[in-house]
Amino acid sequence: MNEVTEMLNMAFKADKVQHPYYDKHVILSTVIGTKTEQPMLDLPENLTIPHDYKFKFLLYARGFQIYNCKIDKDHVGNWTLATPDAHLINDDETEIFSPLFQVAYHFGLKEPINGGSSTWISILPGDESGVTTRTIATNEAPNDPNKNIPWLLTEATVNYGDHGAFHDITHLLRVKTRNGVAPPNESCGTTYKDGSFYFSEYDSEYWFYHR
Secondary structure (H helix, E strand, O other): OOHHHHHHHHHHHOOOEEOOOOOOEEOOOOOOOOEOOOOOOOOOHHHOOOOOOEEEEEEEEEEEEEEEEEEOOOOOEEEEEEEEEEEEEOOOOOOOOOOOOOOEEEEEEEEEEOOEEEEEEEOOOOOOOEEEEEEEEEEOOOOOOOOEOOEEEEEEEEEEOOOOOOOOOOEEEEEEEEEEOOOOHHHEOOOEOOOOEEEEEEEEEEEEEEO
16 A cells, blocks of 8 residues: 555545534535636746646645754754645635635655655545646745745646546646745754754645646
8 A cells, every 4th residue: 555545545534524513424525626717826937837738726725844854964954844734625715724624635755756745635535536746846935935935836746546636637836825934954953953843834825737
């Protein structure tokens, strides 16, 4: 069983959650990707999607960028990204970040597939799709890049499932990022011990594309 299959199996074992106001088990979100019109946004030229590909939907993410403090043989400390850990919802205006509305999970593979590790999988019953991507372009966040993680363009290295929201995704944009940066490198080995992890909260939009 590979890492993605294991994560999918875990997701589908918990296909229902206890609603806080009712005795019965419910899940409010039933589809992935209710916003199917690409928003108006000035994108950096290097983050432009090729013309042959079309916007499919966007999702809103909230979670953590998890960084690992590593000290090298010269006793220099650096923070490296260990994994993202975020849940995604369809609409941040009418929904909240709660298991009732979460439709997908974002994480990083320990062992890359075809050079890609950033992975998104459905957590909805009946949709066992997912996609793993690799980054092909980055651009610093236009608003306060010292605080907000970069915008990214990624391309799929593998898709999961024969159908479902993510089975045909070819490209993905991370935009409108908020927070999520690592601590200063000088804090690795001083404030934080070698091997420590730092959970940096972040929000972003992920835009998904297909042919």
